[in-house]
Amino acid sequence: MALIWRDAAREDRHLLQGFRCTIDHTRNRDGRPLFHPRPWEHELQSYLRRMTPPSGADQRLRLGLDVSEKLMGVSEQVRIETVGSIAVVKLQALAISVDARGQGGQVADLTLADALIRSADLAHETGASEALVIGWVDPRNQASKGLLTRAGFNRRGNAPGGLEDWAIVIEP
Amino acid sequence: MTEPVPRHEEQSGPQRLVALLPTPIVGWEDVLRAADPGREPTRARLRTLKQNGLLSEGVKAPRRESGRFSGSGTYYSVLWGWAERLRAEGLGLDALRLAQDALAVEGTFGRRLTPFLSHSSLDDLAAVDFFDELARSTAAGLARSQGVRDLVLAAGAVVEVKASIARIFGTSPAQEDTEVDLPARLVEQLGMRVGHTVWVVSRVICGAAVVEVLPAIWASVNQSDSAWFTWAATPTWVVEPSEAADEILQEAGAERYERTAAAMPDQAYMAGLLSDLQAGRLIRRRLRPAG
Numbered sequence A: 001m002a003l004i005w006r007d008a009a010r011e012d013r014h015l016l017q018g019f020r021c022t023i024d025h026t027r028n029r030d031g032r033p034l035f036h037p038r039p040w041e042h043e044l045q046s047y048l049r050r051m052t053p054p055s056g057a058d059q060r061l062r063l064g065l066d067v068s069e070k071l072m073g074v075s076e077q078v079r080i081e082t083v084g085s086i087a088v089v090k091l092q093a094l095a096i097s098v099d100a101r102g103q104g105g106q107v108a109d110l111t112l113a114d115a116l117i118r119s120a121d122l123a124h125e126t127g128a129s130e131a132l133v134i135g136w137v138d139p140r141n142q143a144s145k146g147l148l149t150r151a152g153f154n155r156r157g158n159a160p161g162g163l164e165d166w167a168i169v170i171e172p
Numbered sequence B: 001m002t003e004p005v006p007r008h009e010e011q012s013g014p015q016r017l018v019a020l021l022p023t024p025i026v027g028w029e030d031v032l033r034a035a036d037p038g039r040e041p042t043r044a045r046l047r048t049l050k051q052n053g054l055l056s057e058g059v060k061a062p063r064r065e066s067g068r069f070s071g072s073g074t075y076y077s078v079l080w081g082w083a084e085r086l087r088a089e090g091l092g093l094d095a096l097r098l099a100q101d102a103l104a105v106e107g108t109f110g111r112r113l114t115p116f117l118s119h120s121s122l123d124d125l126a127a128v129d130f131f132d133e134l135a136r137s138t139a140a141g142l143a144r145s146q147g148v149r150d151l152v153l154a155a156g157a158v159v160e161v162k163a164s165i166a167r168i169f170g171t172s173p174a175q176e177d178t179e180v181d182l183p184a185r186l187v188e189q190l191g192m193r194v195g196h197t198v199w200v201v202s203r204v205i206c207g208a209a210v211v212e213v214l215p216a217i218w219a220s221v222n223q224s225d226s227a228w229f230t231w232a233a234t235p236t237w238v239v240e241p242s243e244a245a246d247e248i249l250q251e252a253g254a255e256r257y258e259r260t261a262a263a264m265p266d267q268a269y270m271a272g273l274l275s276d277l278q279a280g281r282l283i284r285r286r287l288r289p290a291g
Helices: A010-017 A039-049 A106-124 A142-151 B028-035 B043-051 B078-088 B092-119 B122-127 B131-144 B146-151 B184-189 B243-259 B267-278
Strands: A004-007 A059-065 A071-083 A086-096 A130-137 A154-159 A163-171 B016-022 B025-027 B059-065 B068-077 B152-162 B165-171 B177-183 B197-205 B208-222 B284-286
Touching (some): A010 A039, A039 A086, A039 B243, A059 A106, A071 A106, A086 A106, A086 B267, A106 A130, A106 A142, A106 A163, A130 A142, A142 A163, A154 B267, A163 B267, B016 B131, B016 B152, B016 B197, B025 B028, B025 B122, B028 B043, B028 B068, B028 B078, B068 B092, B078 B092, B078 B131, B078 B146, B092 B131, B122 B131, B122 B208, B131 B208, B146 B152, B146 B197, B152 B177, B152 B184, B165 B184, B165 B197, B177 B184, B184 B208
Parallel strands (some): A163 B284
Antiparallel strands (some): A004 A059, A059 A071, A071 A086, A130 A163, B016 B208, B025 B068, B059 B068, B152 B165, B152 B197, B197 B208
């Protein structure tokens, strides 16, 4: 699948507000929302729907759109700090549209690849030659852990909030 | 308090019930507040309770931030707090039973709780794989106690905070729909908002009503664990199906994401990360391999 990547702009807010990266809450017969089977996905979707691009100087909010301008992948990177020749960049969010599921992780791989390139850009902007990219993942989120493993990340241990801490150093 | 809606209902297999119960594990300060809401919780008071054989050693968890030791926490079964409330009411036998139940809960789950509490907040307790088992043990102790039933006004949810009043809709121990209006300041001081689930507890001390609002959490229990705080279907006071309800869920989800996955690393985390980097413990990858 070919995707077109760009930074999110102010007018993209409606795309984010309509973005679906998870199924709806399970509801009872009366339509009341009950539990969500994958709460980590619902939290991420809620977070993205509330975003108001454009991003600040230390951030990138990237959108991947298909040929019909449908939003298929979203990622957000934030530069935390630069220490010597390395900048620490946190992968704040990475989400794939429910319409891109079932394709062997192809869109997810493309979204992460773009996110890593932008992380390197964020590093270079401060004169750093390398980017240390970190991501905090819900331990139940097997899809994200598989994605990060395919990209070469390794798990450092636990992050605050019961999340898993994944990291990689990106060299130019 | 972390889950705005029940976690289970209408699933296949044996009939399950949704239960709303106080967060099963609490900090030591919460036990002392239960014992005497009018006094500040102090380590000295904690020692006294333990020396008098009225409290266990609890579940101790070394706190680790970014892999580094950063002090330790002491946690207790919420049943200890209830034992203290009942003891203060003069219900010694009921209090003793709850204390025994609390010891059993800590004995059964203490070793599994320690690693979780070392790295996570009590807000995330519902995520542990043994949560339903822990909730079931706690619920059994609460369900057996007549004293608990006598002190609780309602198990329910904050449905409105307007001006100086916080309105709570819920179910009483007599299993009647109940509405409780409380000072909004009380709810706000506890960091609670519309949609948060609570138990409202009331005692009369020296002619004054003392009202406590305890964070409550949804759990899934067996039909055989039926109690006044369990339901076969979602209670009527749970958020109504509407765009507003979906907005509440979305707002709660976004806020939780901001607090967890999108939170900024602290200094200790950064120090550990850079230490790993310098020690060559991180994998390196070339972004654009030559050729």
